[in-house]
Amino acid sequence: MLVEQITDTAGALSDPAAPVPSQRARDLVAGAYDLHVHVAPDVMKRRTDDLTLARRFAGAHLGGFVLKSHYVPTAERAEVVRNAVPGADVRGGIALNASVGGMNPAAVEIAARSGAAVVWLPTVDSVNERVSQARAPRDAAPPQWAAIQAELRDRGIRTDPVPVTGDDGRPTESLRQILALVAEHGLLLATGHLGAAEILTVVTAARDQGIERIVVTHPEFTSQRLGADLQRELAARGALLERCFTTPYTGKAGWATMFANIRAAGPARSVLSSDLGQPFNPRVEDGIALLADRLLAAGFTEPEVRAMAVTNSRRALGLE
Numbered sequence: 001m002l003v004e005q006i007t008d009t010a011g012a013l014s015d016p017a018a019p020v021p022s023q024r025a026r027d028l029v030a031g032a033y034d035l036h037v038h039v040a041p042d043v044m045k046r047r048t049d050d051l052t053l054a055r056r057f058a059g060a061h062l063g064g065f066v067l068k069s070h071y072v073p074t075a076e077r078a079e080v081v082r083n084a085v086p087g088a089d090v091r092g093g094i095a096l097n098a099s100v101g102g103m104n105p106a107a108v109e110i111a112a113r114s115g116a117a118v119v120w121l122p123t124v125d126s127v128n129e130r131v132s133q134a135r136a137p138r139d140a141a142p143p144q145w146a147a148i149q150a151e152l153r154d155r156g157i158r159t160d161p162v163p164v165t166g167d168d169g170r171p172t173e174s175l176r177q178i179l180a181l182v183a184e185h186g187l188l189l190a191t192g193h194l195g196a197a198e199i200l201t202v203v204t205a206a207r208d209q210g211i212e213r214i215v216v217t218h219p220e221f222t223s224q225r226l227g228a229d230l231q232r233e234l235a236a237r238g239a240l241l242e243r244c245f246t247t248p249y250t251g252k253a254g255w256a257t258m259f260a261n262i263r264a265a266g267p268a269r270s271v272l273s274s275d276l277g278q279p280f281n282p283r284v285e286d287g288i289a290l291l292a293d294r295l296l297a298a299g300f301t302e303p304e305v306r307a308m309a310v311t312n313s314r315r316a317l318g319l320e
Helices: 010-014 023-028 050-059 075-084 105-113 127-135 144-154 173-185 197-207 227-237 255-265 286-295 303-318
Strands: 033-037 066-067 094-097 118-120 189-192 214-216 239-243 270-273
Touching: 023 286, 023 303, 033 239, 033 270, 033 286, 033 303, 050 066, 050 075, 050 286, 094 105, 105 173, 105 239, 173 197, 189 227, 189 239, 197 214, 227 239, 227 286, 239 255, 239 303, 255 286, 270 303, 286 303
Parallel strands: 033 066, 094 118, 118 189, 189 214, 214 239, 239 270
Antiparallel strands: none
16 A cells, blocks of 8 residues: 555654754744645655644744655645645645556646646656666665656556656646746746756756756755755856755765855845655754855855755745
8 A cells, every 4th residue: 555654743743863963053944934845645655744734844943844645746745734834835836647647737737726836847767767777776764756767667567757858858848838938927936856957958958948947956855966066057057956955864965065065156145945855854834044054164155055945945836
């Protein structure tokens, strides 16, 4: 059975093994939006659920968060949470993987009409991710979703890779249609798990389409690992680079690599997210503050950290 239950609710608050951010960091990131959380209900185990997290974000004086699922749209779910938790600001989106038809303009249009704030290009079903997983070392710890992908394959449920460019490296017609919808509805475009060449093509095409709010999803992630020169170029083209806490915290990249990339692209073009929700990782509501502590210890200034955590996350959602 694919559906899994959450591992805890309020109990996670007293987890003695969880790292705790400093009060300085908590104060510094007050008002921030986390653009990248994975919580229950989901098809895999999660540390907490969306209703509980909305209350915790309010308690931590954070602005809100975006629900990300690799498999289902989350805009309607976000509206339920907003109605159930007064004062909570929870947004939803859609990731264009096989479960929603891949690069499916109809799915994007319906998500937009349902209140979606973010469109992620393919993640678990991207061509780049499939290649990366095939090349992963035999003893490497796979991400949680890899087990879902393997189970689908074992059951004969075929999910082909979802391309965004043709053999000539140019945007597919479906990508062009989706970019037009993102522009029309004023949505945030995120690059998902695309590879370097795809990301550069997408960002260029998106800017040509008039899309102003673009986030390059976790550029330090194992299957991306974008170099500093490319990150500088993407920043110059108007994209924000998403710095996810889990990427270095779980060893997918070194902290020094992330810090160097932030300095290369500039804090003004970076945005902090957590990518948390896994049962073995820290509390979701602590992620951005924990990342802030790391940045401060590495020599970034308080104004730089606040710009990355608060100003840029709100700007990415069109709030500033």
